[in-house]
Amino acid sequence: MTYAKYCLPPGYSLPPPIAVQPLLLTAELEHALKSRTWYSKTTIAIKASLGGKLIFHHAHRASHEDAANLYDTKIRIASVTKVFTVLAVLLSRAEIRWEDSITKYIPGLDEAAYADVTIGALAGHTSGLGRFGYTGDLALIPGFSPAQLGLPEVTHTLPGCDAFPGGEVCSRFQVLDMFNDPAYSPTTINTEPLYTNIAFNLLGMALEHVHSKPYEQIIQELIFAPIGMHASSFETPNAIDGILPQAGERWFAAPFGNFNPSGGIWSTPNDMLLFLEALQSHKLLSAAQTRKWLQPSSLLPSLHQLIGAPWEIFRPTDIDVAVPRPINLYAKAGGVAGYSSYAVLVPEYNIALTIHAAGNDATRAVQDMLPLIAKPLISHADEQVRSRVSVNYAGTYRSNDDNKSISLVVDDGPGLLVQSAIMNGVAIIPALAKMQGLDPSNATARLYPTDPDSNGSNKEHWSLLLDRAKDGAARGFAEQECASWNWxxxxxYGGQPLDRIVFHMREGKAIGVALVGWRTTVLDRLES
Structure with a gap:
């Protein structure tokens, strides 16, 4: 694998594409979708954009009616709502601090039990809380027989509220009684993550406390209205505006009550894509705040999964890209009976992807569709970005006296290969290799766009990194010999970094380059 030949630095291999050709629904992809057993009986809607430009969409109704208006039809997004709840907390940073105890914001919550449960722990599933609370308790399910699991009859009576969406909604006092009951209190706080819904109920209560408004109004004012998500709400839609169960289908279409912060939003594919694009373009959070939000907060046993707040971060390595490597997908899944969804960001390629499904097999459908759609999307974007970089950056840059020059090419490796670099008559790549204790006789180097804030500006900052190929076992224990983040x-020299390269851009194309440490004037790009 090409991936094994390089120790890639953190960040992007090449700058994200600005605009690409649409990804067409190929016969292969269409067959892959239609061959699934769930396809004919599941309503689905998929939309994807790159840099805010729509590049893929597909919709299908289980009823086989016209699916064109599905993009403006409400479908329950379930736990994707958690992203909105955490975003509302981040937008309330003047009132809610990430490292504060939740007891600061919920009067009456057991201070001894919850003292170490922070806002961040609740958002990142490390609060030590369980999954549901009263909801889903087998003792409250009509017709459940304890004998079928060998359970004894219980004498402790639960209140019967918040038993399931659409049931009797617990009062605030009953909610606090539940959280303060030792049976539901947090255990082993700030350890391995455990997926929890009730943690987000607490975040919703904290938001209500600091804003003195209902949670639903807070989301409307902080997120829906500023972005223009006019079709999104917490109320169950009518049959014209939304996808609702037919007679006999046991879908969770009823209001979520106290669980609204965990999974109560109804939204349309168009609104959800608008939301993801707003995150990409930093309409609500700055670029730095967004990147901080996307950072993982917990590890998982899988080498390909991490947990954020509340992101589910996938790092697949089986995507067909020119330089195989882990690609970070920042996702949030949502699912209740009858409805399932995915919201996905792929920052390296500026991709926003939203997937919705309704039907008895909705969860399986969405799980199948994520790789079916994401893999060709990323492959398509990778082809486009490499083509763009070849046209807009590759080439030879030279001073008027020919004493300074640098030649860059797109090859089969990551970044831009430095084919040659001469400064004041000195070949600097072998010289840098010797200084760093590497063999100068076969030294190579590459440029990487390691300053995302400068991407798309008139002066883009890239970094020069010497290749330190480590194949297979040569990478050492836990790949410690590929610690590229430390390179x-x-x-x-005189305060200026020798690895800083600045491209001077005009209308998206490099017209010159400066090697900061060498105090070069701009080297002009030669016409090809």
Missing amino acids: GDTAR
């Missing part, structure tokens, strides 16, 4: 900014 940047290794040398400065």
Whole structure:
């Protein structure tokens, strides 16, 4: 694998594409979708954009009616709502601090039991709380027989509220009684993550406390209205505006009550794509705040999964890209009986993807569709970005006296290969390799766009990194010999970094380049 040949630095291999050709529904992809057993009986809607430009969409109604208006039809997004709840907390940073105890914001909550449960722990599933609370308790399910699991009859009576969506809604006092009951209190706080719904109920209560408004109004004012998500709400839609169960189908279409912060939003594919694009373009959070939000907060046993707040971060390595490597997908899944969804961001390629399904097999459908759609989307974007970089950055840059030059190409490796670099008559790549204790005779180096804030500006900052190929076992224990995050900014001269390269851009194309440490004037790009 090409991936094994390089120790890639953190960040992007190449700058995200700005606009690409649409990804067409190929015969292969269409067959892959239609061959699934769930396809004919499941209503689905998929939309994807790259840099805010729609590049893929597909919709299908189980009823085989016209699916064109599905993109404006409400479908329950379930636990994707958690992203909105955490975003509302981040937008309330003047009132709610990430490291504060939740007891600061919920009067009456057991201070001894919850003292170490922070806002961040609740958002990142490390609060030590269980999954549901009263909801889903087998003792409250009509017709459940304890004998079928060998359970004894219980004498402790639960209140019967918040038993399931659409049931009797617990009062605030009953909610606090539940959280303060030792049976539901948090255990082993800030350890391995455990998926929890009731943690987000607490976040919703904290938002209500600091804003003195209902949670639903807070989401409307902080997120829906500023972005223009006019079709999104917490009320169950009518049969014209939404996808609702037919007679005999046991879908969770009823209001979620106290569980609204965990999974109560109804939204349309168009609104959800608008939401994801707003996150990409930093309409609500700054670029730095967004990147901080996307950072993982917990590890999982899988090498391909991490947990954020509340992101479910996938790192697949089986996507067909020119340089196989882990690609970070920041996702949030949602699912209740009858409805399932995915919201996905792929920052490296500026991709936003939203997947919705309604039907008895909705969860299986969405799980199947994520790789079916995401993999060709990313492959398509990768082809486009490499083509764009080849046209807009590759080439030879030279000073007027020919004493300074740098030649860049797109090859089969990551970043931009430095084919040659001469500064004041000195070949600097072998010289840098010797200084860093590497063999100068076969030294190679690459440029990487390690400053995302400068991407798309008139001066883009890239970094120069020497290749340190480590194949297979040569990477050492836990790949410790590929600690590329520790190789940047290794040398400065007169305060200026030798690994800083600045492209001077005009209308998206490089017209010159400056090597900061060498104090070069801009080297002009030669016409090809």
